[in-house]
Amino acid sequence: MNKILLIIQREYLTRVKKKSFWIASILVPLLIAGVYTVPILLFVNADDEQRVTIVDESGLFQDKLKSEGDLTFVFTKQSFEQAKEALLKSKDDVLVRISADIISNPKGVQIIGKKTVGFGVQNDIEGKIQNELRNIKLTKAGIDLQVLEDNKIKVDAQTFTLNEDGGEKSSSSGGAMILGGFFGFLLYISAFLYGSQVMNGVIEEKSNRIIEVMVSSVRPFQLMMGKIIGVGMVGITQFLLWGVLTFGASSATTAIMSSQIESKVMAKTQAGISKQEIEKYKAAVKQENPLSAINQTIENISLGKIIVCFFLFYIGGYLLYSSLFAAIGSAVESPSEAQQFMFPVTIPIILSFILAQFIIQKPDSSIAFWASIIPFTSPIDMMVRLPFGVSNWEIALSLVLLIAGFMGTTWLAGKIYRVGILMYGKKPSWKEIGKWLWYKG
Amino acid sequence: MSYILEAQQVVKRYANHTALSGVSIQVPQGSIFGLLGPNGAGKTSLIRIINQITAPDEGSILLNGEPLQPKHIEWIGYLPEERGLYKKMKVGEQLLYLAQLKGMAKNQAIEQLKYWFIKFDIKEWWDKNVEDLSKGMQQKTQFIATIVHKPKLIILDEPFSGFDPINANLLKDEILQLKQEGSTIIFSTHRMESVEELCDHIALINKSKVVLAGEKKAVKNQFRDNTYTIEYQGTLLPATDLFEVLQYTTLDDNTTKAQLRLRPDVLPNAMLAAVIQQVELSSFHENIPSFNDIFIKVVGENANTIL
Numbered sequence: 075m076n077k078i079l080l081i082i083q084r085e086y087l088t089r090v091k092k093k094s095f096w097i098a099s100i101l102v103p104l105l106i107a108g109v110y111t112v113p114i115l116l117f118v119n120a121d122d123e124q125r126v127t128i129v130d131e132s133g134l135f136q137d138k139l140k141s142e143g144d145l146t147f148v149f150t151k152q153s154f155e156q157a158k159e160a161l162l163k164s165k166d167d168v169l170v171r172i173s174a175d176i177i178s179n180p181k182g183v184q185i186i187g188k189k190t191v192g193f194g195v196q197n198d199i200e201g202k203i204q205n206e207l208r209n210i211k212l213t214k215a216g217i218d219l220q221v222l223e224d225n226k227i228k229v230d231a232q233t234f235t236l237n238e239d240g241g242e243k244s245s246s247s248g249g250a251m252i253l254g255g256f257f258g259f260l261l262y263i264s265a266f267l268y269g270s271q272v273m274n275g276v277i278e279e280k281s282n283r284i285i286e287v288m289v290s291s292v293r294p295f296q297l298m299m300g301k302i303i304g305v306g307m308v309g310i311t312q313f314l315l316w317g318v319l320t321f322g323a324s325s326a327t328t329a330i331m332s333s334q335i336e337s338k339v340m341a342k343t344q345a346g347i348s349k350q351e352i353e354k355y356k357a358a359v360k361q362e363n364p365l366s367a368i369n370q371t372i373e374n375i376s377l378g379k380i381i382v383c384f385f386l387f388y389i390g391g392y393l394l395y396s397s398l399f400a401a402i403g404s405a406v407e408s409p410s411e412a413q414q415f416m417f418p419v420t421i422p423i424i425l426s427f428i429l430a431q432f433i434i435q436k437p438d439s440s441i442a443f444w445a446s447i448i449p450f451t452s453p454i455d456m457m458v459r460l461p462f463g464v465s466n467w468e469i470a471l472s473l474v475l476l477i478a479g480f481m482g483t484t485w486l487a488g489k490i491y492r493v494g495i496l497m498y499g500k501k502p503s504w505k506e507i508g509k510w511l512w513y514k515g
Numbered sequence: 516m517s518y519i520l521e522a523q524q525v526v527k528r529y530a531n532h533t534a535l536s537g538v539s540i541q542v543p544q545g546s547i548f549g550l551l552g553p554n555g556a557g558k559t560s561l562i563r564i565i566n567q568i569t570a571p572d573e574g575s576i577l578l579n580g581e582p583l584q585p586k587h588i589e590w591i592g593y594l595p596e597e598r599g600l601y602k603k604m605k606v607g608e609q610l611l612y613l614a615q616l617k618g619m620a621k622n623q624a625i626e627q628l629k630y631w632f633i634k635f636d637i638k639e640w641w642d643k644n645v646e647d648l649s650k651g652m653q654q655k656t657q658f659i660a661t662i663v664h665k666p667k668l669i670i671l672d673e674p675f676s677g678f679d680p681i682n683a684n685l686l687k688d689e690i691l692q693l694k695q696e697g698s699t700i701i702f703s704t705h706r707m708e709s710v711e712e713l714c715d716h717i718a719l720i721n722k723s724k725v726v727l728a729g730e731k732k733a734v735k736n737q738f739r740d741n742t743y744t745i746e747y748q749g750t751l752l753p754a755t756d757l758f759e760v761l762q763y764t765t766l767d768d769n770t771t772k773a774q775l776r777l778r779p780d781v782l783p784n785a786m787l788a789a790v791i792q793q794v795e796l797s798s799f800h801e802n803i804p805s806f807n808d809i810f811i812k813v814v815g816e817n818a819n820t821i822l
Binding site: 077088278289290293509 | 530563567569588593597599600601603604612613615660
């Protein structure tokens, strides 16, 4: 068996067998499914039917406040005091008193609940009374309500992307922003996470002194590449697990949710609520889903393209940076010593992340173009740009340059690594590390 | 004599110093070869070149008459002075990994490892993490890693450091056994008593040069200075035409110990004949220098000439 395969196997298995790997693999999809489900569940299960008894002392609101959504309004002729007593015995939840001088005294509304009145309920009731009050005042001022209705024009712009073939597709720049930000962030985190795993692995071998035994069996370059590839595959495994488990967890929760929504809709239908209302409700549920905009973006740019590009840029970016991290690890004897050398390597990673926030705003600017082409920033910044639509030649150019980039850094790192791993004693200076490049094998 | 390893005029330079300047050694097949020298003399640099960890700037290394090639890596077993293993790995897994990296097939490696685990009576260690082993146990583990692939050439750098006397003896026996089975052992150390016991040939490196090399007896003969120690009762003349007395020491019970040097071409028998006429002789032996003496003499002299 090829030695480099043995090394990859060991590096991969020792990491995948760790508990921490599995905890991260399971926890993250659960979190994502949670982010996706909880708002909807909260919305669906939020304050069930509330029966509101209204004591309208002004007599202005009778039949004007209509039951809607979860609120059912019941008017009573009882006095406020009687109604209060009745509330305790009845099934009703909330009692509202509208004072006689409500028109001149907008504060004359009291809401009394058996339990603490929810903020949502309070808002709804206030909103309805406020609306009605305004209508009354406007009518008094001689304004036709119909004219007023006609004036409520809502502008809802749709954004479109022009295709290369001239067609239009509706796009959602919000979804693209979220998706771009998500992939950019994932690559940003993974550059640090897996890069530093490679670095610490190298430091471990060096400080353990196993390195001398290892390099008497394999070439230093084989050892370095074996470690880089092994750790990189751990990253890919992690992403795949995240993908599959997130999909699984989301499908499961979606199934549970839709059954809940269904039964909710059923209940509403039975309660004799109009079809229009139910449609409105369904739309509101959909609105609560934070991923709805993303789903639309994914429909526009094929999901396959995004995933393929993600893995290509992950591999390219990972190889580029992790080889530099390996070189740093070889030059030092402890992680704390490594800090000083990490700085120049982390700068371009952080820079790409800062640029990413600009690119999200202006994905077609020339800065965005160059950031997604130049190898050191391209892995993160191309992924950020991708959901906004990037032509294939740009992706190809970026990938070719990235390959050239990581071949360069790997070559450089190999030269430093082979000398560094056998150097003990004082911490080297940049100048010394520079000299190592010219040592004979 | 056939040599398993020959170094020819090997030069290795680092940025600020020359580690090896024209080093040549010959290691005979089937011998135990002592590579001696003070710290920093260049022993480790030479060993790393033999292991193909680094390459020489000039000169060449021949293994079995061929210039070093990647395939030779599997012929060599190397125990570095600074021991090290993966701490979080299980003993068995780790040894299997290292054996496979030396080119063994998995089955073959498992079989060999079983043999050694039974031989050292350490079967219960297989599933233990290395970090749970004592230092001595780790040393044994690493020794197995060095020899499991049946190397033709075994390079041991300070093998006895860290071993208690019992395990050191065990190790010594293993080394001798490996020699009997046909392996050649290069043995780098500055502990001269083990050289005395085990080595057939030596090379002494000092200040990046070989200053002394050859078969053990021949090297010792070079350092014989024709002096003898005798113990006697009575009075001995300080000098005759056969010998001169370099030093007297009075011991208890009227015995005197004296160091004699024979005049050139005088045989010990003639000296003895003369001595027993003068005194009552109780003991006599030639002063054969120990490797410790030789080491100090050569390295010390060298230091003086350079200073």
